[in-house]
Amino acid sequence: MKIIKSIPPKPPKNSFVALDIELFRMNPKQLHRPTSGKFAALTICSDINTVFIIQNKEDVPEVLANLDDCVWIFQNSKFDITHLRRYADIPQRKKMWDTLVIDRILWGGYFNTFSLDDLARRYLDIYIDKSLQKSFGEPKAFAGGVAGMSEEQIEYACTDAWITYQIALEQKKIMTKIDFKLWRDIDSHTIWAFMEFQGFAFDTLEWKALAERNELRWQEIDKGLSFNPHSPKQVLAYLKKTGFTDLKSTDKATLEKAIRKYPDTDAIELAKKTIESKMYRKRSGTYGANFLDNFVEQKNGVDIIIPDLHVNKAETGRIASSSPNIQNIPIRETAEFRKCFIARPGNKLIIADYAAQEPRIMAYLSQDECMIKIFQDKKDIYIEVANHTFDEKITKADDRRRQMKDIVLGIGYGLTEWGLSKRENISLKEAKFLVRSVHRFFPQASIWGEKQAAKRTYVTTIPGRKVWLNPYSNQAEKNARNSPIQGSAAEMLKLSIVRMHKE
DNA sequence: GGAGACGGCGCC
DNA sequence: AAAGGGCGCCGTCTCC
DSSP: OEEEOSOOOOOOTTOEEEEEEEEESOOGGGTTSTTSOEEEEEEEEEETTEEEEEOOGGGHHHHHHHTTTSEEEESSHHHHHHHHTTTSOOOOOSOEEEHHHHHHHHHBTTBSOOOHHHHIIIIIOOOOOGGGGGGGGSGGGEETTEEOOOHHHHHHHHHHHHHHHHHHHHHHHHOOHHHHHIIIIIIHHHHHHHHTOOOEEEOHHHHHHHHHHHHHHHHHHHHTOSSOTTOHHHHHHHHHHTTOTTOOOOSHHHHHHHHHHSOSOHHHHHHHHHHHHHHHHHHHHTTTHHHHHHHEEEETTEEEEOOEEETTOSTTSOOEEESSOTTOOOOSSOOTTGGGEEOOTTOOOOOOOOSSHHHHHHHHHHTOHHHHHHHHTTOOHHHHHHHHHHTSOOOTTSHHHHHHHHHHHHHHHTOOHHHHHHHHTOOHHHHHHHHHHHHHHSHHHHHHHHHHHTOOSEEEOTTOOEEEOOTTSTTHHHHHHHHHHHHHHHHHHHHHHHHHHHO
């Protein structure tokens, strides 16, 4: 690998070109935001013998203009393009290759790590040392606005582009037409939509008030306890000592069961206080002041939050969110946190949701006649199953609808009768009755599930995304049932996002 | 003092 | 033997 410190010459049209941006002193909580870090270098590799490096951000537009008719390769293109857009105008483009996102299409469920060193090891049998990456964050790495990369750092940065280039070539050799289509028609478009997401405006004052209130609440409870309720180790020891003699763990469900099981012990009050304190700690910790410090930024005088959205992070192809995770903002017990996410000035915030998305997908995949009929007749599938099971007409508010909903969805996940009896606190006999009733109501869906569970190598979503199974895992059968459903739902959602983005 | 495992818990 | 799937973040604790 020869390193040349200059703007690269223009390669032939449609060449594969790997690009890698390095930045100094990134904020680790805001790696995805263009407000974070300072330009260190851009490395460029379009043949295995040579890597070019520029260390002046003024050169970025010229470098990219030269490469406009090439296929740009990145390891995590959303990151690199977000940051390159600080220095050059980059419209949405078709000629792009993302080694990270494509490898997840190829190997979802087979591997679970996809960092550049993982891919280098698997595809090239090259072992690279990622520890040098940390050196870019050190204060001395960027002094007084003058970029100063050591020769070691330059070598490191160039190696990344060189590796990325070779990985793309290897991926190209093994990709099927369907793999490529998933990249071209779904995931690559979703990247652009996510990259251009302008975020939410955010009610910082309200959130701050919530954080303070919730912090006071757990502190008040903890004052009266002689153990730390946020330490599972201490909770377990203390509650065992005070009455829950055979307690195994300290999660909410286990403690609630113990409260029912051991009347008249000191542990009961302590367990209740522990549960309550942990709830408020969660709300003041995960959803508290840190959230404001780490993730809220100002734009045009408005507080906003822009999360890092990952197009296929889950092995099923589902999206994920981090910094912050906006997919787990509390909503079930209180709406006060979600209310803080509001429309930016001049915009409207739209809430959209699929109705019974996963059962509909199950109906499609299994072609179950009863399920299909229910959806064609625009009926509520959970009420229909409950009516069948309990042999009477129930209402939407009836708890048996919720119970049947959990079972219908649960069967898609591989729920067992044993698991259902534990969760619903009913006898094994009752659980068996409920599960069998659902299976009898949807016979073809039931057979579809069994056929899935027999698979040993991989299963697919409707457009053909592979989810590999680990045949040695006792989870394989559950994944074989669930992944086509969960994954197909993810494909639909991403296509919707892409359409909305285009609109 | 930082890294990582673990338990726990928020959401779909 | 285990006993619905998928995530990300927090605090505690251990290890180095």
